[in-house]
Amino acid sequence: MRSDRLLSIMLLLQTHGQLPAGTLAERLEVSVRTVMRDVEALSSAGVPVYTVRGPHGGIALLPGFRTDVTGLTTDEARALFVLLSGRAHAELGLGRAIGSALRKVMAALPASHRPDADLASRRVLIDPARWRGGPSQPAPDLAVLQEAVFGDRRLSLRYRHGGDSRPRSYTLDPYGLVNKAGVWYLVADHRGEPKLFRADRIASAEVTDQPVRRRDGLELAGLWDTLRRRIDDIPTPVPVTVSVRRDILVRFLRIHQADVSPSAPPAGAGGDAERVSVELRFRSLGAAEALLAFGPDVEVVEPAELRHALARRAAETAALYAEGR
Template identity: 60%
Template sequence: MKFDRLLSIVLLLQHRDLVPARELAERLEVSPRTIYRDVEALSAAGVPVYAERGKHGGVGLLAGFRTDVTGLTTDEARALFVLASRSAHSALGLDRALSSALRKVMAALPAPHRPAAELTSRRILVDPDRWMAPSRAEPDLAALHTAVLADRRLRIRYRHSGSTKLAGYTVDPYGLVAKAGVWYLVADHRGRPRLFRADRMPGVTVTAAEVRRREGVELQEVWDDLRRSVEARNDEVRVSVRVVADRLDMFTRIAGGYFTGTPVAGDDGWARVELAYPVLGAVRHLLQFGPDAEVMEPPEARAEMARAAAEISARYT
């Protein structure tokens, strides 16, 4: 995370006069070019950091500058203790380390801020998992976490959606991303960004070859591009559905991930909802709502629902 890296740079510079940019890059696992961009960001934020070019140059802080957690405001202290579900840290093998780190931060906070921080940690919880999410195979995230930190190319076995066979890939990892309770490996394959679900990856091998990431490109940038490409697919099927107004809340909880806009309530007891599915057959997902939801458009989606209903009727006849 960029914020963590910026803070790490400041903390490292507090103990030395000048640190070579290449050394900072190696310690923080980024490129020297990224370090220089971070120096510019710190300077723009008011941190007295500077860079000296040349053989004996490096990055440094003006004498006398210091920062520590005692400078935190009450709101900043609270923000540190608003935690996402600890299951994410547990999956990475970091749950005990997280608890230890928070105890240390709590001990370092100014006494007036401790009650607010402690109360916040007990009163606010963020759980990123969806309601009634189906159970799925738990990936070995601890091993995958270690693998992506090795700065080596990875050889993975991967099962694509709808397939029972495993495909093999050699990839250059940028890191791991947790999205709505699902973990993904973000990596380049043959120089192009790819997304791999961790729970479809039964095998990961760290090779001896150094990672070959695109220079100056970070995890956040690659993830943003991949997320936009997924959300902007041109081959998706747009479906217009009318839903009984009294069932709209339940419909939203279950099908909300496919919404393309806000439902519009009518005066006839029905609400109109626009959805997008990756393939035509996926509209059968709406059968679970029975007569409380009706596909209105397009005609091919209505036909698909009619075929599915006929197949179900024939099964039970």
């Protein structure tokens, strides 16, 4: 809509100062001619916008002009820059919307706070999709990790890997922190290779006096996506179709969110049936046997070999308790 584009032009100029018409056109995905027409419309509406001709020219607002369309306090605006990952917004079809929202929030911030807000958006990510695995431990004190991340310092870490009782020592170059459905992770380079460290397995951490050595052109969001895919992407997944009672569907999806097939239609969409079909994928048939924990509320429709395995497990369990010990 044109009204949204006019507002975006004002906010971009308010945030960045004078900008070439070509830059505005690229940012808004329109032609330079459209940008010039919009500038004329803003001027006619009383917005003090003007053009500067020449090789170093562009479009600008008169000094001192500001518009605050958000109604947010500075702290509220800062908080919004710790957002869901770009992947989550893209999957919801909100990629462009979040970009527009961030421009509005950034323009509302005092100039002195904009660098901090921008840094927050590049150093902390929130990813709501739950991973497979056991429950998380209580959240650790993240103060030392934050100090290294925001202070651009290397981090000395003693870390206990899963199944390993002895902590190992690392010197890391941190890129940022990710909250994955309530579990905090540190994304950092170790000897030039990206690694993921679960915060509740950190035995000790100390910020060094050495400046961080991040690789050029790499940001937290891109590294997180790479590391996440190493865990999420199953080379040869076992497809499983289940029938779930509608009244437990929300709880079921919360627990098995990471196992839902990405190509499956949205679960629960369509009808008032008592049971809903859900398409899942697991690393192995053994991993899929966890579905037995839901009892009759979740029925495996296919594959047949998984149905047989669950029937056998259920029979063994029933026989155990039938002995009356």
